[in-house]
Amino acid sequence: MRNKIVAGNWKMNNNQAETSALLSELSAKLPDTEAEVMVAPTYINLVSAIGDLEGSTIQVIAQNMHFAESGAYTGEISADMLLNVGIDTAIIGHSERRAYFGETDEILKKKVVAALQNNIRVMFCFGEELEDRKSGNHFNVVKSQLKNALFELDKSAWKNMILAYEPVWAIGTGETASPEQAQEMHAFIRETIAEAFDVNIANNVSILYGGSVKPGNAVEIFSKPDVDGGLIGGAALVADDFVAIIKAI
Ligand code: PEP
Numbered sequence: 514m515r516n517k518i519v520a521g522n523w524k525m526n527n528n529q530a531e532t533s534a535l536l537s538e539l540s541a542k543l544p545d546t547e548a549e550v551m552v553a554p555t556y557i558n559l560v561s562a563i564g565d566l567e568g569s570t571i572q573v574i575a576q577n578m579h580f581a582e583s584g585a586y587t588g589e590i591s592a593d594m595l596l597n598v599g600i601d602t603a604i605i606g607h608s609e610r611r612a613y614f615g616e617t618d619e620i621l622k623k624k625v626v627a628a629l630q631n632n633i634r635v636m637f638c639f640g641e642e643l644e645d646r647k648s649g650n651h652f653n654v655v656k657s658q659l660k661n662a663l664f665e666l667d668k669s670a671w672k673n674m675i676l677a678y679e680p681v682w683a684i685g686t687g688e689t690a691s692p693e694q695a696q697e698m699h700a701f702i703r704e705t706i707a708e709a710f711d712v713n714i715a716n717n718v719s720i721l722y723g724g725s726v727k728p729g730n731a732v733e734i735f736s737k738p739d740v741d742g743g744l745i746g747g748a749a750l751v752a753d754d755f756v757a758i759i760k761a762i
Contacts, residue, residue: 514717515716515717515718515719515741516548516549516719516741516742517546517547517548517549517719517741517742517762518548518549518550518551518675518719518721518741518742518743519546519548519549519550519551519742519743519745519755519758519759519762520549520550520551520552520553520574520604520636520677520721520742520743520744520745520749521551521552521553521745521746521749521750521755522553522576522604522607522723522744522745522746522749523552523553523554523555523576523749523750524555524576524609524746525555526555526750527554527555527558527750528558529557529558529561532554532558532561532562532565533561533562533565535750535752536552536562536565536566536571537565538752539552539571539752539755539756540565540566540569540571542752542753542756543569543570543571543756543759544756544759544760546759546760546762548742548759548762549572549742550570550571550572550759551571551572551573551574551602552571552572552573552574552749553573553574553575553576553604554573555576556575556576556590559573559575559595559598559600560598563598563599563600572602573599573600574600574602574603574604574636575590575595575600575602575603575604576603576604576607577590577603577604577605577607577610578590578591578592578595578603578605578624578627578628578633579591579624579627580620580623580624580626580627581627582627592627592628592630592631592633593631595633596631596632596633600633601632601633601634602633602634602635602636602675603628603633603634603635603636604636604638604677604744605621605624605625605628605635605636605637605638606621606624606625606637606638606639606658606662607638607679608638608640608679608681608684609684612681618657618658618661618662619661621637621661621662622661622662622663622665625637625662625663625666626666629666629670629673629674632673633673634673634674634675635673635674635675636675636676636677636721636744637662637663637674637675637676637677638677638679638723638744639655639658639659639662639676639677639678639679640655640658640678640679640680640681640683640684640723640724641654641655641680641681641682642654642681642682643681643682646680646682651680651698652698652701655678655698655701655702655705656701656705659702659705659706659709660709663709664709668710668711668714671710671714671717671718672717674718675718675719675721676702676718676719676720676721677720677721677722677723677744678695678698678699678702678720678721678722678723679722679723679724679744680694680698680724682724683723683724683725684723684724684725684746685725685746685747686724686725687725688724688725689724689725689726689727689730689734690722690724690734692730692733692734692736692737692740693737695722695734695737695740696737696738696739696740699720699722699737699739699740700739702720702739703715703716703718703720703739706718719741719742720739720740720741721740721741721742721743721744722734722740722742722743722744723743723744723745723746725746725747726743726745726748726758727748727754727758728748728754728757728758728761731743731757731758731761731762732761735761735762742762743758743762745758
C-alpha cells in the first residue's frame, strides 16, 4: 500500500535559529497522523534540524543532491554526505532546480540513479509549464519528463521512489490546479507508470501534488483518490498552516 506523505520544501529560507524555532513549534503542534511528515531545510541546517527533531516522527530530507560520489564539484553535496548525517530522502528535479540551475532530464536521471544506488529515497518532481497546459500539451510533457529520467530504472527501484507532480504555473503563484485537474494528471501518471513498468508498481507509488497547497484547499485536493499527499512550499514556512495541511490528509 502506498503511504500518505506531507512534505515541506523550505527552499532558501530560515537561518539556523529560525529553523530551530519553526521545528520546535511544529513538533509541539504536530497532530496524530498516519502520514509521513517531512521537512527539507537548507543544507547548512540539516544537521541541526536532525538534532532539533530527536525523538520526533518528523523526517528531515534534502532539497537536492549531486550524482557524483565525491570530487571536484564545488558547492555540491553527495549521497554519502547525506547518509552520513542521517538523511535518507532527497528531492530531485524541483522545477526551480530545472529553471535556475540548468538541471536537464539527463542530469536528473543521473541523480536519480545515484540516489537509488546509495539507498536514498527519491522524491522526484516534475510538471508542465503554463504554455504546455494552455496548448493542451501537458500530458505529453509530463510523460516525457517521466520517460527521460525514470523509464530505464529497474522495477526494484520503485520501492524507494516518491513522485511529486508540480505544475510550474502553480508553484508559488497562489494559483492551484483544481482538485479535478490534479486527479486527472495523477491518474494519467499512474497509468503511464503501469504501462512502462506494471500495475503493481503504479498502484504502490505515492504521488504527491505540489503547487500553492494551503489550509483552505488541502482537504479538497487530498480527497482525490490518486493524490497521496502534498509537497508544500510557502505554507510549510508557517507552522499553523503546515499543521492544518497535515490535518487535512
Ligand atoms: C514547491 O516549491 O514545491 C511548492 C509547491 O511551492 P508552493 O507551495 O509555494 O507553491
